[in-house]
Amino acid sequence: MVFTSPVERVVPSRVADEREALTQQLDFHRATLLRKLEGLDGELLRQPMTASGLSLLALVKHLAETEHGWFVNIYAGLSEPDLFSSDGEPDSDFRLAPDETADVVVGQYLRACERARAVVAAGELDDVVTTPSGAEANLRAILLHLIQETARHNGHADIIRESLDGTTGH
Template identity: 45%
Template structure:
């Protein structure tokens, strides 16, 4: 049986909420939007480039965002000693490259698991809690939330175009 990315439900974004709820709401919305763009597609379809000569794929975006979630929330902010996802010295863009449609379900599950782990790391931490970035800047958890919202928003624009090129589906 061929795996197909499941349909998902997006929650409404809070219209009037405190800062933390608003940041989490927008991040959750954008996370769900990426998953909605994948819904109903097989691993083969997720790994297919939608706009050659670009090699960008929905599966590459899923892998990339799992990597970025782990990097900012767990490795940088929380200082966890977890390995990076996909990234190697030989191929720093391995999240976009070396795609295996047969591993699409596992890659999709890795993003879901990473989201849960990142939410757990940030849940009880103050938005003003700081850490030092690799370039020496002092950043705070608020910065991570805003950066992740813009990261997903940018890539969801790519996902819109990829999905439409694959099967004509628009919206979500």
Template identity: 40%
Template sequence: MAEIRLDPTLGPVLASTGDERSVLESFLDFHRSVVLRKLRGLSEADATHRLVPSATTLAGLVKHLTVVERNWFLSLLAPGPGDDYLTSREDATASFALADGDTVERLAAAYEAQCAQSREVAARFDLDHTVPHPQLGEVSLRWILVHMIEETARHAGHADILRELTDGSTGAF
């Protein structure tokens, strides 16, 4: 039997009376899906075109968010050998830089795969689970989820503006 997948934009609506975890996860998934919707359907040239004074591009936003997902969920909550948590502004700025093979489809696939891995890691812990953080002392999974909602939503807003400047489309769809 085929898996039935709901439109991720419905998640926050469906979780309106859910428990805390389902509300947090549905809002994060909503903003993740908005970011992907802003990237998909664009040409490589449009996705990498600079429309603002900074080096921010739609493709670069998705690459950055892929690094951020890995950093907060994998490197912080469930680090393996070689998983170093990135803390510097230089690391954050570098995460927007595109390489030759960074196509729209590859970036979208990498982001989706990293989000899936983030969900898997987060599912192993209670919201109250805490881990050491090199700058904040300790953080809970609850805090990480709220932070990731904020981070992803902020960049979804950037992506919305960049997409509007590219082809006039706006909104979550």
């Protein structure tokens, strides 16, 4: 079965206040990521396209973990386990287990994004937390980080998608 994105991509307002501008930009890039998967079957979504084995679905898995880590564990201060089993391996969020299908990974990503939206809605942009490395970060900086992280990986997804089937500009 081919993938169809369950979310609509909405162009961010150019006159929104700061909070809305940040959250709209992040939602735009989240939706863009899922558009990169449109029309591909599970095999192509899982197909490793780099020397390190990166695939489109692995990018979604990584960003699900990133959303969860930054918003739930770091900002909200909850000590929750990773969304996917890592077996203690570094960069395991960039690799897919055999049972991690598009439904499983995208479902987890959607839940992580929804949970992140709730955490952000309950917070203030100037709230400061301490990261695991000991650095301080406010919610504004965390949102900016997630925007750049998701946008950067959308660039990777562009290249992978074009390499898979020639599709550009999704």
